[in-house]
Amino acid sequence: MDLTSVVVPTTPFEGQKPGTSGLRKKVKVFMEKNYTENFIQCILNALGSKVKGCTLVVGGDGRYFTKQAINIIIRIAAANGVAKLIIGHLGIFSTPAVSSLIRTHKVLGGIVLTASHNPGGIRNDFGIKYNIENGGPAPDSVTDAIYEETKKIKEYYFTPKLETDRLIDNTGTHTYKVDGRDFVVEIIDPTIDYVNLMKEIFDFQKLRDLIRGTDERPPFNVLIDSMNGVTGVYVRKIFVEELGAHPDNHVTRIVPLDNFGEIHPDPNLTYAKDLVDTVKSNPTYDFGAAFDGDGDRNMIIGKNAFFVTPSDSLAALANNLDCIPYFKKHGVHGFARSMPTAAAVDRVATKLEKEMFEVPTGWKYFGNLMDAGRLSLCGEESFGTGSDHIREKDGIWAVLAWLSVIEHKNMSVEQILKEHWSIYGRNYFTRYDYEECDSDAANQMMAHLEKLIASNDFVSKTYTASKKSYTIQKADNFSYVDPIDMSVAKNQGIRILFSDGSRLIYRLSGTGSSGATIRVYIDSYEKENVLSDAQVMLKPLVDIGLEISQLKKFTGRDAPTVIT
Ligand code: G6P
Numbered sequence: 001m002d003l004t005s006v007v008v009p010t011t012p013f014e015g016q017k018p019g020t021s022g023l024r025k026k027v028k029v030f031m032e033k034n035y036t037e038n039f040i041q042c043i044l045n046a047l048g049s050k051v052k053g054c055t056l057v058v059g060g061d062g063r064y065f066t067k068q069a070i071n072i073i074i075r076i077a078a079a080n081g082v083a084k085l086i087i088g089h090l091g092i093f094s095t096p097a098v099s100s101l102i103r104t105h106k107v108l109g110g111i112v113l114t115a116s117h118n119p120g121g122i123r124n125d126f127g128i129k130y131n132i133e134n135g136g137p138a139p140d141s142v143t144d145a146i147y148e149e150t151k152k153i154k155e156y157y158f159t160p161k162l163e164t165d166r167l168i169d170n171t172g173t174h175t176y177k178v179d180g181r182d183f184v185v186e187i188i189d190p191t192i193d194y195v196n197l198m199k200e201i202f203d204f205q206k207l208r209d210l211i212r213g214t215d216e217r218p219p220f221n222v223l224i225d226s227m228n229g230v231t232g233v234y235v236r237k238i239f240v241e242e243l244g245a246h247p248d249n250h251v252t253r254i255v256p257l258d259n260f261g262e263i264h265p266d267p268n269l270t271y272a273k274d275l276v277d278t279v280k281s282n283p284t285y286d287f288g289a290a291f292d293g294d295g296d297r298n299m300i301i302g303k304n305a306f307f308v309t310p311s312d313s314l315a316a317l318a319n320n321l322d323c324i325p326y327f328k329k330h331g332v333h334g335f336a337r338s339m340p341t342a343a344a345v346d347r348v349a350t351k352l353e354k355e356m357f358e359v360p361t362g363w364k365y366f367g368n369l370m371d372a373g374r375l376s377l378c379g380e381e382s383f384g385t386g387s388d389h390i391r392e393k394d395g396i397w398a399v400l401a402w403l404s405v406i407e408h409k410n411m412s413v414e415q416i417l418k419e420h421w422s423i424y425g426r427n428y429f430t431r432y433d434y435e436e437c438d439s440d441a442a443n444q445m446m447a448h449l450e451k452l453i454a455s456n457d458f459v460s461k462t463y464t465a466s467k468k469s470y471t472i473q474k475a476d477n478f479s480y481v482d483p484i485d486m487s488v489a490k491n492q493g494i495r496i497l498f499s500d501g502s503r504l505i506y507r508l509s510g511t512g513s514s515g516a517t518i519r520v521y522i523d524s525y526e527k528e529n530v531l532s533d534a535q536v537m538l539k540p541l542v543d544i545g546l547e548i549s550q551l552k553k554f555t556g557r558d559a560p561t562v563i564t
């Protein structure tokens with residue numbers, strides 16, 4: 001049967017501006033009549049003539065509203081002349097898996113349905129993100145173009161008779177005739193392509209020996225926590241089926257739930273407390289890891305819940321890439337981190353004589369460098385670690401990378417970190433988050449900082465707290481010129497740099513869905529004193545950070561919502 005598309009008149013919605021990582025709003029906002037339809041049409045409008053005959057990958061972390069969104073996407077894509085959609089079974093694809101599929105299938109891009117680490121369920125968040133041909137998040141030029149479209153949209157195209165009900169419940173290929181053209185929907189197992197990629201990168205036999213134990217070595221007991229997010233399906237395939245982890249003892253919360261079991265699926269010491277407590281109270285565990293809702297973030301802990309900061313994780317991996325077959329084969333081209341991430345990896349880059357890049361917050365800024373062959377490994381303090389195997393950060397990859405280093409060096413997580421600090425010194429790092437602040441108050445605080453750092457006497461001022469003094473050497477609002485395409489990203493966070501290399505950074509989050517989240521990043525380097533408690537070590541600088549910003553005065557907040 002030949003299906004016919006229709007043109008549906010619509011009007012713009014305010015605020016459909018993609019943030020750090022796509023458009024994120026409450027589910028009820030996406031449910032408003034035409035809200036989702038408008039945004040999908042605007043993505044396609046921004047892609048212009050490339051849409052006709054293209055293939056797109058569609059899927060996400062399975063959160064509430066995924067199925068409804070996919071049904072809308074299928075009918076809008078059909079009506080816009082898209083030739084094919086590759087969709088995950090039950091709408092499921094981790095964000096790294098989407099990136100991988102876009103690359104292996106060489107398609108135009110992907111629509112990722114996720115709000116990442118934000119809570120899900122009918123009362124919480126949904127999100128839509130567009131990824132481009134290289135598999136990475138759309139750069140600002142594309143998201144800006146989408147936003148411009150959202151301000152002027154008048155109509156969207158739709159194929160109402162295309163039956164989408166239960167289509168994603170089974171794998172298989174469906175071909176339709178829409179407006180005289182072929183339109184194909186292929187529903188695939190979300191794990192196959194990704195598992196194959198991991199097998200190319202890592203030595204699965206060695207990892208299996210590590211987890212199962214050998215004649216020479218006892219089993220290395222892991223606890224992998226999917227936090228009820230999308231990684232569950234990948235964890236079952238990789239850790240249980242391939243690497244022999246015990247399904248009851250070594251993996252947990254691996255069934256993806258559309259509300260993540262009412263938890264906040266964010267792998268950090270606050271929201272992954274269950275994992276931390278279990279590993280701490282059970283010394284048989286040698287290792288713990290958790291992922292966020294869509295599987296791009298990771299947290300690594302060792303025995304007794306020894307915590308690895310993401311900044312240290314990046315640096316330690318950078319120092320040990322020879323433990324991973326992929327890097328032996330492809331070489332190591334350079335390292336990068338986001339600006340607020342502690343500079344531990346910079347020291348490794350210097351020693352190994354690799355290029356080092358500092359980019360704004362947001363994984364999209366790494367893509368050009370990878371495409372140009374100048375970047376192999378990168379990470380962010382926000383629990384993101386990844387490499388040029390895809391163009392997203394990759395939680396499961398990070399865990400397999402850590403296990404490869406542990407296997408190769410036959411050392412514990414704690415030993416690897418301590419060895420690292422003894423060579424390079426330690427960047428103590430913490431981040432204070434003040435979530436859901438009043439937006440005006442948060443903006444006023446940033447304006448105050450902006451004004452303060454521009455004042456004549458600010459640089460060279462000395463601040464003292466708990467008998468520790470810090471002298472300001474430089475202060476600015478970070479801006480970045482992409483060395484590949486020369487695009488400029490301004491206003492990426494206030495940086496206050498001190499003469500001893502310590503840093504205070506203030507940013508407003510770009511991933512929240514309501515109010516404003518203020519992030520204060522505190523980073524202090526010690527060459528010798530590397531074994532102290534981070535919160536104790538950083539307390540004086542935290543106090544100075546609060547004094548300089550007058551955060552309490554502006555926001556009324558006494559304490560952060562989350563400390564990472
Ligand atoms: C997402 C992005 C990251 C970014 C993080 C924090 O996870 O993929 O690249 O670092 O959000 O963003 P925010 O703007 O909330 O600090």
Ligand code: ZN
Pocket residue numbers: 095115116117292293294295296297
């Ligand atoms: Zn995520």
